[in-house]
Amino acid sequence: MQRIILSFFLGIESFMLPCFTKQLWGFDCPGCGMQRAIVFLLKGDFGAAFQMYPAIYPMLLLFGFLIMDKLVSIRYANKITNALMISTVGFILTNYILKFI
Structure with a gap:
């Protein structure tokens, strides 16, 4: 196996x-x-x-939190999700801009 x-x-x-x-x-x-x-x-x-792709870790953290939030009710989940989404998008855009410099 x-x-x-x-x-x-x-x-x-x-x-x-x-x-x-x-x-x-x-x-x-x-x-x-x-x-x-x-x-x-x-x-x-x-x-x-x-x-290779610096945004992979914030993205995994976001997806892991979203899965955990579906399984267990988490207090302030919306605020945490928004913060994780903003940080993930920030990492993606920063990485994309740095590729062109």
């Missing part, structure tokens, strides 16, 4: 989708690098995942 899971994670790179924006217009979109960052996370290379 472990071999099947390991071969899936090692072979997942061959199924990544190309960036339509990059193919069409020749420049990165705000989400470029996310698939590769997820692959690095699955392989356990957390530093490379951050270097």
Whole structure:
């Protein structure tokens, strides 16, 4: 069973989708690098995942909080969700702007 899971994670790179924006217009979109960052996370290379797409960690934190909020009622969940969304969008936009500098 472990071999099947390991071969899936090692072979997942061959199924990544190309960036339509990059193919069409020749420049990165705000989400470029996310698939590769997820692959690095699955392989356990957390530093490379951050270097590839720095917004991956705030995004995972946001999604994890949203899932937890559905399972357990959390006080001030709307305010926490808004703060996590703003920080995630901030990371995405900062990373996108820094790519062009």
